[in-house]
Amino acid sequence: MIADLNLIWPEIILAVGAMVTLMIGVYLGDRRVALYQISTMVTLAAAIAAVATIFGTEATAFSGTVAVDNFGNFAKILIYAASLVCIVIAPRFFEKGMKAEYPVLVVLAALGMGIMVSSRDMMTLYIGLELNSLAAYVLASFMRNDDRSSEAGLKYFVLGALASGMLLYGISLLYGFSGSTQFNEIAAALASDVSRGELFGLIFVLAGLAFKISAVPFHMWTPDVYEGAPTPVTAFFASAPKVAAMALMTRVAIDAMGPALGAWQQIVIFLALASIILGAVGAIGQKNIKRLLAYSSINNVGFMLIGLAAGTQAGVEAILTYLVVYLVTTLGAFLVVLQLTDKDGNRVESIPALAGLSSSRPGLAAAMAVFLFSLAGIPPLFGFWPKYLVFEAAVAADLVPLAVAGIVASVIGAYYYIAVIKTMYFDDKSDVQITGQGTLIDNAMLAASAVWLCVIGYLFIPVLGTVSTSAASVLF
Amino acid sequence: MGILSLMLAIPAIAAILCIFSGDRLARFVALGATLVNFALGLVMWRGFEVNGAQWQFVERADLFGRFQYALGIDGMALMLILLTAFLMPLCILASWQAIQKRVGLYMGMFLLMEAIVIGVFAAQDLILFYIFFEAALIPMYFIIGIWGGDNRKYAAFKFFLYTLLGSVLMLIAMIVMINTAGTSDITALLNYDFPTNMQFWLWLAFFASLAVKMPMFPVHTWLPDAHVQAPTAGSMILAGVLLKMGSYGFIRFMMPMFPDASADLMWVVFILSMIAVVYTSLIALVQNDMKKLIAYSSVAHMAIVTAGLFAFNQQGLEGALVIMLSHGVVSAALFFCVGVIYDRLHTREISRYGGLAINMPAYAVFFLLFTMASIGLPGTSGFVGEFLSLLGIYEASSFVALICATGIILGAAYMLYLYRRVVFGDLTKDDVKAMTDLNAREWAIMVPLAAVALWMGIYPESFLAPMRDDVAFVVERLADAKPAGDAQLAAPAVIAGVAQ
Numbered sequence: 001m002i003a004d005l006n007l008i009w010p011e012i013i014l015a016v017g018a019m020v021t022l023m024i025g026v027y028l029g030d031r032r033v034a035l036y037q038i039s040t041m042v043t044l045a046a047a048i049a050a051v052a053t054i055f056g057t058e059a060t061a062f063s064g065t066v067a068v069d070n071f072g073n074f075a076k077i078l079i080y081a082a083s084l085v086c087i088v089i090a091p092r093f094f095e096k097g098m099k100a101e102y103p104v105l106v107v108l109a110a111l112g113m114g115i116m117v118s119s120r121d122m123m124t125l126y127i128g129l130e131l132n133s134l135a136a137y138v139l140a141s142f143m144r145n146d147d148r149s150s151e152a153g154l155k156y157f158v159l160g161a162l163a164s165g166m167l168l169y170g171i172s173l174l175y176g177f178s179g180s181t182q183f184n185e186i187a188a189a190l191a192s193d194v195s196r197g198e199l200f201g202l203i204f205v206l207a208g209l210a211f212k213i214s215a216v217p218f219h220m221w222t223p224d225v226y227e228g229a230p231t232p233v234t235a236f237f238a239s240a241p242k243v244a245a246m247a248l249m250t251r252v253a254i255d256a257m258g259p260a261l262g263a264w265q266q267i268v269i270f271l272a273l274a275s276i277i278l279g280a281v282g283a284i285g286q287k288n289i290k291r292l293l294a295y296s297s298i299n300n301v302g303f304m305l306i307g308l309a310a311g312t313q314a315g316v317e318a319i320l321t322y323l324v325v326y327l328v329t330t331l332g333a334f335l336v337v338l339q340l341t342d343k344d345g346n347r348v349e350s351i352p353a354l355a356g357l358s359s360s361r362p363g364l365a366a367a368m369a370v371f372l373f374s375l376a377g378i379p380p381l382f383g384f385w386p387k388y389l390v391f392e393a394a395v396a397a398d399l400v401p402l403a404v405a406g407i408v409a410s411v412i413g414a415y416y417y418i419a420v421i422k423t424m425y426f427d428d429k430s431d432v433q434i435t436g437q438g439t440l441i442d443n444a445m446l447a448a449s450a451v452w453l454c455v456i457g458y459l460f461i462p463v464l465g466t467v468s469t470s471a472a473s474v475l476f
Numbered sequence: 477m478g479i480l481s482l483m484l485a486i487p488a489i490a491a492i493l494c495i496f497s498g499d500r501l502a503r504f505v506a507l508g509a510t511l512v513n514f515a516l517g518l519v520m521w522r523g524f525e526v527n528g529a530q531w532q533f534v535e536r537a538d539l540f541g542r543f544q545y546a547l548g549i550d551g552m553a554l555m556l557i558l559l560t561a562f563l564m565p566l567c568i569l570a571s572w573q574a575i576q577k578r579v580g581l582y583m584g585m586f587l588l589m590e591a592i593v594i595g596v597f598a599a600q601d602l603i604l605f606y607i608f609f610e611a612a613l614i615p616m617y618f619i620i621g622i623w624g625g626d627n628r629k630y631a632a633f634k635f636f637l638y639t640l641l642g643s644v645l646m647l648i649a650m651i652v653m654i655n656t657a658g659t660s661d662i663t664a665l666l667n668y669d670f671p672t673n674m675q676f677w678l679w680l681a682f683f684a685s686l687a688v689k690m691p692m693f694p695v696h697t698w699l700p701d702a703h704v705q706a707p708t709a710g711s712m713i714l715a716g717v718l719l720k721m722g723s724y725g726f727i728r729f730m731m732p733m734f735p736d737a738s739a740d741l742m743w744v745v746f747i748l749s750m751i752a753v754v755y756t757s758l759i760a761l762v763q764n765d766m767k768k769l770i771a772y773s774s775v776a777h778m779a780i781v782t783a784g785l786f787a788f789n790q791q792g793l794e795g796a797l798v799i800m801l802s803h804g805v806v807s808a809a810l811f812f813c814v815g816v817i818y819d820r821l822h823t824r825e826i827s828r829y830g831g832l833a834i835n836m837p838a839y840a841v842f843f844l845l846f847t848m849a850s851i852g853l854p855g856t857s858g859f860v861g862e863f864l865s866l867l868g869i870y871e872a873s874s875f876v877a878l879i880c881a882t883g884i885i886l887g888a889a890y891m892l893y894l895y896r897r898v899v900f901g902d903l904t905k906d907d908v909k910a911m912t913d914l915n916a917r918e919w920a921i922m923v924p925l926a927a928v929a930l931w932m933g934i935y936p937e938s939f940l941a942p943m944r945d946d947v948a949f950v951v952e953r954l955a956d957a958k959p960a961g962d963a964q965l966a967a968p969a970v971i972a973g974v975a976q
Binding site: 359373378379380384388391392395396400403404407408410411414415418419421422425426427458459461462465 | 541542578592607608611613614618621622628629632633636637640641648651652655
């Protein structure tokens with residue numbers, strides 16, 4: 001038991017840190033938000049350090065319901081780092097509306113995600129997922145006086161509950177037909193033969209998880225929630241939970257359903273292509289930058305699913321590299337969105353209002369252009385590299401038609417990314433004057449991510465390769 | 477750091493400097509950097525050993541793990557890099573006064589473009605090549621979109637998406653190649669024999685990409701739009717260098733790597749080239765817009781290049797390469813000629829001009845020289861390339877040669893017609909009368925262009941010698957697959973009888 005606790009101490013740190021911060025918050029109220037911010041940041045940083053110390057261990061804990069391995073650790077580092085960034089960027093957005101609960105909820109969500117990515121049992125999976133989701137519902141409606149924010153929270157909650165229901169139904173079917181909730185035992189049951197009940201269970205589980213990664217056709221909530229939620233929360237939704245859900249889905253697909261590859265491969269292929277195409281086409285008419293980024297995340301998830309569809313170690317490595325690059329790009333793009341305010345301090349989210357940004361705020365426009373070109377996967381920006389890896393994995397797994405379809409659809413996606421760049425660079429100045437300034441830390445993060453995505457990132461390919469190989473090899 | 481890395485680094489660093497510096501400084505930084513790069517190019521030319529190793533100035537570093545930072549050039553790449561380095565300072569000079577808004581960004585984009593294009597020609601790793609190849613879209617997108625004409629946004633979009641759609645298919649083909657051959661090293665892939673049925677698909681995917689870049693009929697429609705809207709220097713670099721990336725891809729990848737497919741599908745290239753030569757020449761004949769006319773003439777010239785390449789013999793390939801170089805210089809010069817009078821009258825409409833020979837004699841002389849070079853008058857660069865490639869094409873197929881030759885006649889027609897309308901005739905319009913002859917800066921651009929056009933026409937051996945071995949290598953790779961030429965068979969019996 002104690003040995004088991006040693007393996008999950010990053011999560012223990014998070015749980016304790018969140019509770020302590022919450023209790024201090026009860027006594028000191030919302031005046032000391034800076035304190036809570038710092039204490040949660042320290043908590044997350046400590047958790048990252050804790051993960052780093054157990055990097056390389058490969059063990060199971062709590063009677064095989066929790067797996068501690070490099071795959072989970074890799075995802076955890078990304079999740080906790082992204083959560084940390086989302087706490088750093090929050091105060092400037094909320095200003096006086098900043099509450100003690102915001103950082104605490106982010107940490108709790110991170111804790112849920114940590115459990116998700118290290119689950120080795122359907123029940124652990126579900127607990128982690130719900131912990132994350134419940135925190136996320138509250139975060140989405142965090143600005144409770146704002147109609148859009150409340151609406152986003154409600155929408156997220158109702159559809160999220162539906163997805164959880166589907167997931168649970170799938171789990172129950174899998175349990176009923178295979179006799180276990182543990183991944184390895186489900187895999188063993190599937191290895192001999194996939195019964196009809198198991199097939200149904202498998203499909204429902206995948207559908208529930210597809211909802212969490214917002215893959216088409218389970219994506220409807222994404223644009224609305226992204227648009228309505230406060231921008232730091234949107235940045236959070238677009239980053240950490242994406243990593244967690246993607247990693248979880250990968251683990252479930254490979255670890256629990258690996259032997260039934262033939263059964264789920266076509267489902268994942270469909271999800272991938274539908275996400276890429278709809279993520280691209282749906283974005284074309286968007287006038288709101290947050291909605292656009294929502295569609296962009298749907299689109300990018302589609303590309304990651306190509307890696308999953310390959311069902312090979314190379315495919316999983318590609319997903320992990322993709323997640324790293326996606327995280328940096330998305331957080332960078334939201335850092336830009338956070339700075340978009342007019343001279344009265346109102347948030348600017350409309351894309352036409354960005355016209356002429358390149359002359360009023362050249363640095364900001366350049367950074368945004370880098371992020372958008374990178375999301376489009378145009379080399380020499382680093383966003384090209386994970387797309388390349390994904391397609392390479394697909395080709396190596398003899399899925400050339402999928403690769404061709406995916407890459408042709410990516411051209412549609414390029415259209416709306418470069419349309420935003422057109423607005424910023426080619427159009428005449430709009431009436432809205434963007435005056436928002438970032439803090440030093442915001443700008444430093446912005447510059448660092450933009451520079452990394454310009455050619456510097458390529459120098460990290462060996463490192464990314466080694467780490468993602470060590471993480472992916474766990475599943476095979 | 478080798479000379480090739482230096483040629484990549486200098487413009488890249490200068491580009492960053494330009495973007496962050498003021499307008500005046502940016503111009504000088506850009507000019508300085510491009511001149512230094514040209515000097516380095518000349519040093520490289522001097523150091524290049526003709527008949528030496530196939531790949532020279534090789535640099536390899538294992539920076540990226542999955543693929544190599546591998547640079548190296550053969551004679552073809554050397555010539556194309558020289559062309560790039562030669563045109564770039566001229567482009568900077570050509571935009572000295574024409575560009576007044578956001579000069580720093582403009583110069584930065586041009587310098588980035590130079591680094592990227594040199595990278596395309598020097599890359600020895602497939603992935604590295606692709607990164608450079610597609611990266612060229614970004615600066616060009618900005619150059620057309622920010623500093624272009626009235627319809628610049630549409631043209632920039634069309635340029636970007638058209639060329640992107642082509643290149644992504646090539647990426648999949650490259651992944652398949654890497655996956656099959658187990659290496660992304662271009663020098664190794666050049667000697668790898670892909671299975672014949674796979675070659676077919678790979679060839680088509682590459683063709684989809686490179687045909688758009690060339691551009692070949694029927695995917696050439698982005699070019700007139702892009703050219704018309706781009707600023708003068710943008711058109712110069714687009715016609716002078718970017719189009720050459722397409723034909724470079726043909727001769728570097730498609731022909732030596734997929735010889736069987738090239739031979740099987742040569743008729744596709746021939747048919748499209750024949751259509752393009754005649755069709756775009758006829759379109760050029762009826763244009764009212766000078767830039768559009770020259771853009772269509774580019775498509776026609778590139779069609780002769782593709783036909784020459786797919787003749788699969790020494791003359792055809794050498795001729796195609798010379799046209800590529802010659803067209804690089806001459807079309808850039810012609811676009812500059814348009815730019816000179818556009819700067820004065822702000823219109824590209826041919827009918828607004830007339831009688832320029834009277835008040836702009838020096839301009840008229842240069843324009844005439846480049847017109848003649850474009851037509852292919854003996855003594856100019858155009859003649860050498862067209863003669864050689866037609867000779868090669870004739871050997872492969874007399875019918876194709878016949879059609880391509882009509883393109884040259886039509887070329888003479890539209891270019892002379894253009895020249896007559898712009899330069900000859902009476903000087904009646906008042907605003908045209910007020911136009912002044914070339915200034916010192918314009919002389920400084922015209923003279924080197926004219927000198928190279930004549931040099932290439934009078935002594936092409938300087939340019940052909942370094943490429944001869946590379947052409948021989950490609951011909952050798954194609955030797956087994958190459959179909960027999962029909963020149964003897966197709967020549968009418970009467971002529972054959974007379975010849976005997």
